[in-house]
Amino acid sequence: MDRGQNTGGLMSSAGLVRYFDSEDSNAILINPKTVIATGVMVGVLVQLLTFVS
């Protein structure tokens, strides 16, 4: 019960960016796997371009 700070909304431990539970139905939703895949792809692409040039 002594975790009063954690209740309202979802607080991340660094909390610089705040995410709330509510979401708008208009929002474009991204699958977390897409984020990781995009990251890997961008990295590989940039590295390939560096090799090719």
Added chain:
Amino acid sequence: MGWKEAAEPVLTRMPAVQRPEGHVPFKRKLTWTAGILVLYFFLTNIGLFGMESGAGDDLFGEFRAVLAGEQGSLMQVGIGPIVTASIVMQLLGGANLLGLDTDDPRDQVLYQGLQKLLVIVMTALTALPMVFAGGFLPPQQSLTLGGFTFDQTQIQALMFTQIFIGGVLILYMDEVVSKWGVGSGIGLFIIAGVSQKLVTGFIQPAEGGFFYDWYRIFTGQVEVGSLVAGDGLYTLLLQDGHIIALFTTLLIFGIVVYAESVRVEIPLSHARVKGARGRFPVKLIYASVLPMILVRALQANVQFIGQILNRQTGDASTIALLGRELPWLGVYDSQGQPVSGFFYYTAPIYSPNDWMWWTGEVAQQAWMVMIRISVDLTFMVIGGAIFAIFWVETTNMGPEATARQIQNSGMQIPGFRQNVGVIEKVMERYIPQVTVIGGALVGILAVWANMLGTIGAVTGTGLLLAVSITYKLYEEIAEEQMMEMHPMMRQMFGKE
């Protein structure tokens, strides 16, 4: 029509990472966190396409430890834009200029959207001077790709695009960790950077590595002068011996872990269930060390302006605006460090060599050093306190919000009437005072650690952040595990 209605179509459509449906098992959470961490390290090792490799100075300079990322890589901007955007949000929110009520679901969506939009704008604003101000990320002389030759401006545009994509990726990586993993991405990236620097500072087999330097002392490669005369002591304590740096690093660890446990506990008892008791802790580092990032980032942004102005002037060592030299604004040495003027006095102390004027390492007069130290200290203490207050207000840790939470959970303070106003009055006795003292204390600690130096030059703020984020992470993991073992606990913590 207020700004809310006008901005709503844009802000509500900002792409967001899906939220997991239901409970995510702890192991899966760890996997997501580890995956993002690996991706982050992978991206810090990808050099920018079109950049002259190994050249250029880091615009972030000494702030790199706090702002994460890596010079010349896709992660060039690190969490800089997120922090800057957060400062703007904090100031707007703290001064209540936004008119957003974070308890209202519609306003929450707007808040999230505005926050994201600001980060993206800040990423562009940070990347622009890095690429185009010259000297920070020098482009290659020529670049041919598939028979097409790029000119300098096109290469710069390419680099800008990559940095911008990297910056947006960081934002979404943070969101993935926040929603699917443990802790937050920002915390993770800071710990990753600081730990990497710390380990390197200990074991790198080159000058500056703690163990390597001691090896050189023992094998006589380093001349340790007479211990009695003082110069030997100086070498051992502050230079190749790193003894003071080691002690500062360990002491900061100890102080942070100790201070995390220093708290005022307000007893609570359940209004209906007799015997159900609890405590509400008001921690000394109540607002935690995070507001410190904001204060440091503010200092960093002032220094960035100086660096960019200096680059515009070319080789001249004095900042010139519209053809007039302005020595009061800033004079820079050949390494691009400010040596006098406004930008010198507002630069934080990074290491013992910045202020120990009696060792002869400092080019400035003692009084100039004194002014710089007092400016840094004042800025950190007052800034720390102010941002801690804003932090508490905007993250719903203030007296009013906590009183409501306690009331809603059915608890009351024994001996007081069960009423939100009454609980708030009691909370008001502790929270504001503890917040201000904690914020100021953390400010002093950060400056003090920087003055004495730290292993691997992680800076006091970096170390404070890394230790306290790790501690928070540990608490969070412990809580997760408890919930794994007792599914009932999930309902108690309200996470289902």
